[in-house]
Amino acid sequence: xxxxxxxxxxxxxxxxxxxxxxxxxxxxxxxxxxxxxxxxxxxxxxxxxxxxxxxxxxxxxxxxxxxxxxxxxxxxxxxxxxxxxxxxxxxxxxxxxxxxxxxxxxxxxxxxxxxxxxxxxxxxxxxxxxxxxxxxxxxxxxxxxxxxxxxxxxxxxxxxxxxxxxxxxxxxxxxxxxxxxxxxxxxxxxxxxxxxxxxxxxxxxxxxxxxxxxxxxxxxxxxxxxxxxxxxxxxxxxxxxxxxxxxxxxxxxxxxxxxxxxxxxxxxxxxxxxxxxxxxxxxxxxxxxxxxxxxxxxxxxxxxxxxxxxxxx
Amino acid sequence: xxxxxxxxxxxxxxxxxxxxxxxxxxxxxxxxxxxxxxxxxxxxxxxxxxxxxxxxxxxxxxxxxxxxxxxxxxxxxxxxxxxxxxxxxxxxxxxxxxxxxxxxxxxxxxxxxxxxxxxxxxxxxxxxxxxxxxxxxxxxxxxxxxxxxxxxxxxxxxxxxxxxxxxxxxxxxxxxxxxxxxxxxxxxxxxxxxxxxxxxxxxxxxxxxxxxxxxxxxxxxxxxxxxxxxxxxxxxxxxxxxxxxxxxxxxxxxxxxxxxxxxxxxxxxxxxxxxxxxxxxxxxxxxxxxxxxxxxxxxxxxxxxxxxxxxxxxxxxxxxxxxxxxxxxxxxxxxxxxxxxxxxxxxxxxxxxxxxxxxxxxxxxxxxxxxxxxxxxxxxxxxxxxxxxxxxxxxxxxxxxxxxxxxxxxxxxxxxxxxxxxxxxxxx
Numbered sequence: 001x002x003x004x005x006x007x008x009x010x011x012x013x014x015x016x017x018x019x020x021x022x023x024x025x026x027x028x029x030x031x032x033x034x035x036x037x038x039x040x041x042x043x044x045x046x047x048x049x050x051x052x053x054x055x056x057x058x059x060x061x062x063x064x065x066x067x068x069x070x071x072x073x074x075x076x077x078x079x080x081x082x083x084x085x086x087x088x089x090x091x092x093x094x095x096x097x098x099x100x101x102x103x104x105x106x107x108x109x110x111x112x113x114x115x116x117x118x119x120x121x122x123x124x125x126x127x128x129x130x131x132x133x134x135x136x137x138x139x140x141x142x143x144x145x146x147x148x149x150x151x152x153x154x155x156x157x158x159x160x161x162x163x164x165x166x167x168x169x170x171x172x173x174x175x176x177x178x179x180x181x182x183x184x185x186x187x188x189x190x191x192x193x194x195x196x197x198x199x200x201x202x203x204x205x206x207x208x209x210x211x212x213x214x215x216x217x218x219x220x221x222x223x224x225x226x227x228x229x230x231x232x233x234x235x236x237x238x239x240x241x242x243x244x245x246x247x248x249x250x251x252x253x254x255x256x257x258x259x260x261x262x263x264x265x266x267x268x269x270x271x272x273x274x275x276x277x278x279x280x281x282x283x284x285x286x287x288x289x290x291x292x293x294x295x296x297x298x299x300x301x302x303x304x305x306x307x308x309x310x311x312x313x
Numbered sequence: 314x315x316x317x318x319x320x321x322x323x324x325x326x327x328x329x330x331x332x333x334x335x336x337x338x339x340x341x342x343x344x345x346x347x348x349x350x351x352x353x354x355x356x357x358x359x360x361x362x363x364x365x366x367x368x369x370x371x372x373x374x375x376x377x378x379x380x381x382x383x384x385x386x387x388x389x390x391x392x393x394x395x396x397x398x399x400x401x402x403x404x405x406x407x408x409x410x411x412x413x414x415x416x417x418x419x420x421x422x423x424x425x426x427x428x429x430x431x432x433x434x435x436x437x438x439x440x441x442x443x444x445x446x447x448x449x450x451x452x453x454x455x456x457x458x459x460x461x462x463x464x465x466x467x468x469x470x471x472x473x474x475x476x477x478x479x480x481x482x483x484x485x486x487x488x489x490x491x492x493x494x495x496x497x498x499x500x501x502x503x504x505x506x507x508x509x510x511x512x513x514x515x516x517x518x519x520x521x522x523x524x525x526x527x528x529x530x531x532x533x534x535x536x537x538x539x540x541x542x543x544x545x546x547x548x549x550x551x552x553x554x555x556x557x558x559x560x561x562x563x564x565x566x567x568x569x570x571x572x573x574x575x576x577x578x579x580x581x582x583x584x585x586x587x588x589x590x591x592x593x594x595x596x597x598x599x600x601x602x603x604x605x606x607x608x609x610x611x612x613x614x615x616x617x618x619x620x621x622x623x624x625x626x627x628x629x630x631x632x633x634x635x636x637x638x639x640x641x642x643x644x645x646x647x648x649x650x651x652x653x654x655x656x657x658x659x660x661x662x663x664x665x666x667x668x669x670x671x672x673x674x675x676x677x678x679x680x681x682x683x684x685x686x687x688x689x690x691x692x693x694x695x696x697x698x699x700x701x702x703x704x705x706x707x708x709x710x711x712x713x714x715x716x717x718x719x720x721x722x723x724x725x726x727x728x729x730x731x732x733x734x735x736x737x738x739x740x741x
Binding site for chain 1: 455456457458459460461481482485486488489491492544546
């Protein structure tokens, strides 16, 4: 593949296997920029990137900021609390205002599923979805794919088990689509309240039990359990969740000696993962964060044409 | 201990067995079930037996199971304790009972569940299987730790007398329970519709008492059947009392949904006319209904639409019952009258004896996932011995239960429990 023809990165469904491979390859070659003493290349000099975050975020937002700056783009941030949207402006008006200032890329996070798709229909700029509601988180999926490929040498035929609140998770939805597309098998496990209807039709296997999911996996991905879900009756207590769906190092080793551990963060230590497992050598969590910058650099670069030599100083 | 039960008629509907057999028990287990002319395979001789029970003219069936009792322990021990409740159960022929969680505190913590089981173990023999609450404090605001409660010994989950009004909570409870293949028991009652003290109809109108319509039950039966279809969770409907509920259950079963149902002896025996003297011993929830409903309940039992007879044994002291009807507590005790009233259905040809045993032993044990009750070699010695020929008068004064609140005091009955055997232990 010579060229990347996508205008937006909205979800994993709209990317082909070849495009995903191309993104991962590009990210791998860009990774070393972050390891140099001078972590900056002029590739996107003169490009304007707006980080439009309508929902709290630390790692994704920082990751995008760093990625843009390492490519020398000019970045601007708008967050929900500081934007005119708190004054009652509609999303469409905010977006039209932004458009009038001619940004090249808008990186967007929003609590409403489909918001980036809506925005992309009204903008000339490229839109990168940095997470929309319960729908999609394509850059997280891509960095997860990159981390797995880097660690295990391939994605094809691997078994990924995702444990936790699948129902509310855009990470789970994107990973189910992304990993399946790349030839892996994805299994989900959770209390039945957290398994959304029809998830099997999206390509995920629903595990018979937690043990089943952990035992038959090359990678176990734990998701954060959100305390606020308690009030909507999805689970009773963190104590009970940790007891039946939490992983400790000992529990993991008793079920599966070889599996790697991933987590999109932030972790609730002692709930879905114990501290000894989060910091164990089998944990790829820090690698995920590092690769996040490379994936985002690759996407910014490819959306802007990807014609210049990205590595030249 | 080696026990030989001789010459009794063994009835075990699971094996379509209805014949005279000798039962050999050693310790907790049945060693052999042999016909009288079988001379080989006898595990021990009469001389070697520590106890010989002559069951001539009596029947022996798998131990009876009551999946709906209230033992008031912890919290209201003046009404009943686990010990007195277990003694009443053993005298009623029950080897197993399931205790509802509306104790004080509510059984919503593994520690309370464990307390109940341990206290029963040191009692007369009848086993207690606690039903834990669906929501903490049965307040309907969240889920209990069903997994931890199950591991502590909870056999099912119900908010019983504080029914789950919020349909979203009920949906989540059923989904969450499915993670552990746990059973949800629904006490079907819409609390707003049920703001009355007896059945709504001509009797309540004549007596000037606020009525509770049949729909207060059936709207929730229908809701929970719909949620059962949505979630695929096992659902058991408690103390069904109306014809409309029966229709809904019939529909659900036809659809193949995992729904089971119980009724109580008073709903197939009495009608709301029992309330005519303002007798607080006829006040219960759901209330006694009309003859149409009673007949529908009987029909449902005979067709197997209702799977289980359970007592809803609800002890209250005189303090709660010797008051004006409006103010009286709901509920009657039933452990020591249930079998006699069930046998009336057999005498009236509504049920066969085998059907009654299914509904009082086999079906409830299966629904609660208890170890199979089978009168055969290698199975636990859980047996109930009944003399069908004895005519007797129910006497509340002689009850083992701490409470006396029954409308059946003085009733003439035919058929009496002679012995209850739990794990090879003679309870009576």
